[in-house]
Amino acid sequence: MSNKLNLTLKVWRQESSDSHGDFVDYSMEGVNPHMSFLELLDVLNERLITEGMDPIAFEHDCREGICGSCAMSINGEAHGPVKSTTACQLHMFHFNDGDTITVEPWRAKSFPVIKDLAVDRSAFDRIIQSGGYVSVNTGSAPDGNAIPIDKETATMAFDAAACIGCGACVSSCKNSSASLFVSAKISQFSKLPQGQPEQKQRVLSMVAQMDKEGFGHCTNTGACEATCPKDISMDNISTMNKEYLKAILS
Amino acid sequence: MLLNQLKVFISSTIGKKMVVATTGLLFCLFLLAHLANNFVIYTGAENFNFLVKSLEKIKPLIRLAEVMLVLILGGHIYNSITLALKSKKAKGIANQSKIDVANASLSSRTMVFTGSILFIFLTVHLSTFWYTFQTSGRHDYYFMVTSESFGFGNILITSLYLVAMIILGFHLRHGFQSAIKTLGIGNTALGKLLSLLSVIFWLFVPAGFFSIAFWFGIVKHFGLV
Numbered sequence: 466m467s468n469k470l471n472l473t474l475k476v477w478r479q480e481s482s483d484s485h486g487d488f489v490d491y492s493m494e495g496v497n498p499h500m501s502f503l504e505l506l507d508v509l510n511e512r513l514i515t516e517g518m519d520p521i522a523f524e525h526d527c528r529e530g531i532c533g534s535c536a537m538s539i540n541g542e543a544h545g546p547v548k549s550t551t552a553c554q555l556h557m558f559h560f561n562d563g564d565t566i567t568v569e570p571w572r573a574k575s576f577p578v579i580k581d582l583a584v585d586r587s588a589f590d591r592i593i594q595s596g597g598y599v600s601v602n603t604g605s606a607p608d609g610n611a612i613p614i615d616k617e618t619a620t621m622a623f624d625a626a627a628c629i630g631c632g633a634c635v636s637s638c639k640n641s642s643a644s645l646f647v648s649a650k651i652s653q654f655s656k657l658p659q660g661q662p663e664q665k666q667r668v669l670s671m672v673a674q675m676d677k678e679g680f681g682h683c684t685n686t687g688a689c690e691a692t693c694p695k696d697i698s699m700d701n702i703s704t705m706n707k708e709y710l711k712a713i714l715s
Numbered sequence: 716m717l718l719n720q721l722k723v724f725i726s727s728t729i730g731k732k733m734v735v736a737t738t739g740l741l742f743c744l745f746l747l748a749h750l751a752n753n754f755v756i757y758t759g760a761e762n763f764n765f766l767v768k769s770l771e772k773i774k775p776l777i778r779l780a781e782v783m784l785v786l787i788l789g790g791h792i793y794n795s796i797t798l799a800l801k802s803k804k805a806k807g808i809a810n811q812s813k814i815d816v817a818n819a820s821l822s823s824r825t826m827v828f829t830g831s832i833l834f835i836f837l838t839v840h841l842s843t844f845w846y847t848f849q850t851s852g853r854h855d856y857y858f859m860v861t862s863e864s865f866g867f868g869n870i871l872i873t874s875l876y877l878v879a880m881i882i883l884g885f886h887l888r889h890g891f892q893s894a895i896k897t898l899g900i901g902n903t904a905l906g907k908l909l910s911l912l913s914v915i916f917w918l919f920v921p922a923g924f925f926s927i928a929f930w931f932g933i934v935k936h937f938g939l940v
């Protein structure tokens with residue numbers, strides 16, 4: 466028995482990476498509050514296509530909060546105002562009738578806009594390629610209890626591994642720092658035995674690539690942690706720094 | 716090999732930030748010692764003059780400490796500003812829509828601003844107190860501190876000191892605990908203990924300096940007691 470919403474959407478429209486962008490207003494009537502934010506954009510796009518206009522480009526894939534594609538800032542916050550939620554899992558009942566909602570792409574030099582809300586996040590791929598993997602042969606799946614790992618450590622590694630690489634941390638950070646992302650990727654391996662053999666080179670390479678991509682430094686403001694849809698902890702950044710220092714000194 | 720590694724370290728954002736953190740913390744230790752000295756002024760002109768004069772006797776040591784402090788502060792400012800400039804470039808276009816919640820503390824977002832005010836303060840502080848202490852040839856330090864020309868007899872100077880100490884508190888409110896995280900010990904027992912102790916540095920130390928300027932520049936100057 467939910468009431469339909471009438472909303473004004475202010476969406477960032479930008480033809481290409483080197484063209485000038487601006488907000489365009491769209492009024493939307495009778496919005497079903499059970500729609501997700503991406504479904505709202507779908508509805509708007511269908512209308513735009515019917516009217517012979519250019520639909521809004523935005524990235525999406527799983528629509529269940531696990532792939533990290535739905536990168537967009539909603540009312541100035543990465544993935545919108547609801548904590549621990551991706552834009553695809555953000556439902557319209559969190560908004561009020563009559564609201565004006567602003568939607569814009571991630572803001573960072575290293576994430577150039579491709580079109581409208583879609584940005585090029587391949588900088589993250591290159592950071593992963595530089596060392597965010599385990600290449601030692603770990604054989605076929607061993608017995609689960611063969612390598613004892615205490616619960617706390619396992620949980621920390623799992624929590625770090627929950628990062629979906631969406632880039633919200635970079636966009637929320639005043640410095641456009643990728644520290645939360647890179648540190649989660651470093652931590653998830655550094656906590657576990659399988660990550661140890663390549664630990665030193667991994668940390669050095671990933672940090673070097675992060676700097677090369679032009680991301681800023683970490684001021685520990687905490688904006689990343691506050692807006693991360695997967696609640697990645699800033700403790701990982703401290704872990705990354707420690708591992709980096711160890712790698713430099715060893 | 717190690718030299719190469721150090722070159723990599725000092726040109727990385729993490730390495731630079733660790734220099735900012737280390738130098739910031741070292742400067743905090745200096746402030747603690749500086750404040751302990753200053754508190755002697757509450758015990759009267761004679762004790763204060765005697766204390767500063769006895770520092771003259773260990774002049775070479777003081778000079779060495781001064782050179783180290785200049786290096787520490789130089790390293791702090793150079794690296795923090797280099798990082799700030801790099802990160803400003805990294806943002807490109809800022810977020811266009813205003814967030815109605817602050818996801819980060821005010822003190823953490825204003826480190827460049829508060830740092831710059833501290834720099835202005837230090838310039839004034841050194842070109843007045845430090846310079847005159849060195850060059851006046853007199854040993855009436857208490858008189859200089861309370862003088863009208865550049866001491867707490869001058870309400871403008873007093874105001875600058877009062878404001879600067881609030882700003883210092885702000886800088887260290889974020890800075891001290893942030894430095895602990897930067898150095899990679901944020902998750903350890905030591906790090907947690909140091910974060911608890913951070914109140915000494917961001918509250919008590921600035922408040923101590925503030926009290927001296929307030930006592931001599933406001934309370935005594937305007938004859939409130």
Ligand code: HEM
Nearest residue numbers: 684736739742743795826827830833834890891893894897
């Ligand atoms: C004199 C001029 C100063 C300037 C221009 C300055 C500038 C800065 C800046 C911009 C940062 C933030 C770095 C970042 O973005 O993370 C910073 C951090 C810091 N500053 Fe200063 N600062 C100054 C003086 C001081 C003083 C006098 C102290 C200590 C008594 C101090 C202690 C710290 C500490 C502990 C940090 C935190 C480092 C970290 O987050 O890891 N600063 N400073």
Ligand code: FES
Nearest residue numbers: 528532533535553
């Ligand atoms: S579309 Fe996959 S996380 Fe949102």
